[in-house]
Amino acid sequence: MRAEEVSKAGGRSGAFIISARKRKLQRAVQKAGESALLLIASFVAIVVLFIFYFVAVDAVPYFQLRGFSEFFTSSSWYPADEPGEFGALAIIYGSLMVTLGSTLLSVPMGIAAAVCLSDILPFSVRQYAKPVIEMLAAIPSVAFGFFALVIFAPLLQTQGGPILMWAWWVLAAPFLLLAIIVVSDLLTAKIEDQNKRQQLSMVLLAVFGIGALAFLYWVGSVLRGLEIITGTNALNVSIILSFMALPTIVSVSEDALQAVGRELREGSYALGATRAETLVKTILPAASSGILAAVILGVMRALGETMVVWMASGNSSHIPEPWFNYLEAVRTLTATIAGDMGEADQVTGSARYHVLFAMGLLLLVISFFSNLISERIVVRQRKILSGQ
């Protein structure tokens, strides 16, 4: 009977009075749980390492066979010939060109949209607008590619000039307007007399405005006169890729802007700052690390995208002439891997097979280093912001 009582008591207050044996058991369970979690967490890292390892293992034989110089300095890509030529310079250039183009388009648009969503639009509108933008991410890339190839490319060929002119007006006009206002304000800020200052700034605005209009018109007419011979070119792909990168950039940087919090915003207003000043001087710097992460994600999306570039970039492995000509067809690393994979098989190919892995390794290395750099910047930014 006593034994029964003891066991009852032990059962009830087991959390407090623990036998040595029970404690051991608990420790063991705890250790097991922790190591299981560690295993799962490290699994992801291990997968990345394995990918690096296996890609590198198949990439190294290429460099052993052909050395480094041809791959990085020649732009003759004739893998199917006997003997093949494996100059990837033009292909690397094509990848960088398309990535840069899409970044130039998507980053300003994406950040502007994120700012608009988080700080300018009323909450109710944002609730609807954000999911719609995020839906862009759900469209499969082959659908984007199909659109680019079947609809956008012919459109660029027939209506390319006017389209470019309108895009130039729509995109450049607001930026120029903003720039003019800021510049004329800055130039007149030193003048004490308020009347004089207003008059002068009006004059400056008018002068700059006419200059800007002339500039807009001039560039617009040049663009209008352009004849786009082939619609499957770097410009087409850059535009489509920028749309594909947009939802990532908007969504992640909007989250970063939201995370800045009400206190900073209200503090800034309390110091007498306008909404624009608060945005530019307080919120954007405070959210900059998150925005940078968003940008990197967007860039990686553009760099790694395969289907769209394979379908719509034209896939011609040459460096455009002149080098900044986005109206020529280019070929990217990803598209080359996708396109040449079939023939270059272990059974029959040697350098031809391994060169694709070399390209894959190059892509991995590029994304690894850009991630690393962005991580460093984020850490530094956080330190600065926290006042260390």
Next chain:
Amino acid sequence: MNFFRKILFSAAVLGLMSGGTAEAAGKIVMDGSTTVGPIAKSFAAYFTKTTGVQVTVSESGSGNGAKSLINKTCDIANMSREMKDKEIAAARAKGVNPVEHIVALDGMAVVVHHPGNRVNALSRAQIRGIYQGKYTNWSEVGGPNAKIVVIQRESNSGTQDSFKELVMGKETPITKNAETQASNGAVKNRVGSTPAAVGFIGLGFVDNAVKALKVDGVEPDEMTVKNGSYPITRPLFMYTNGPATGVVKQFIDLKNTPEGKRMISELGFVNR
């Protein structure tokens, strides 16, 4: 111990799944050329309807077809070129004995935009000049003043190999400026929507959107392909592992039946 048994079991299941291709009766797996694809597909539809045998057709390019046959993942490899010595050697090394069957003849049409391009005929030397980058403007070969957009096929393609062999010759590489498209249909669409483009596709793919040029003065059609006067003509192949037997033989022999011949010529190819 139990764990290991499980792993062994699942490995065995996987092995069965990957090893047991279509060898078993009642199913045929085909892979390879996008040019031979239409023939294979209409044969397949007809064959399934009449015999009830399932036929799967993948179109991943002649090179991939050869690869699949070598790796024993298909019963019939469709190819728009002959198997290369290297591929045959690789097949032998894996215990596969490729046997060729010619299903049809195909003229390769050199196509331009219709009606945007007034060029109607080119010589083979002119086509070679365009593809090696010697001529970059249509005015140099009797056309309007527009830059030529050269379109080729990817390196996987049997059509590309045949074009290189029949038009370019061994020593002249295709210009770096040439754009690449991944199938006959894609080339046709690009040429059909680009006034300044030139491409090459199987005769069966020519439709109203594009114009097939006379080559060396010969119009590409059934007759000129059959009698060999059209210069860019090639046979289309189906390869099997060893001589065809059973349903696979029955399938390939379709090409000799009146129904098979009708399908081949309806698709724009030429009976042998």
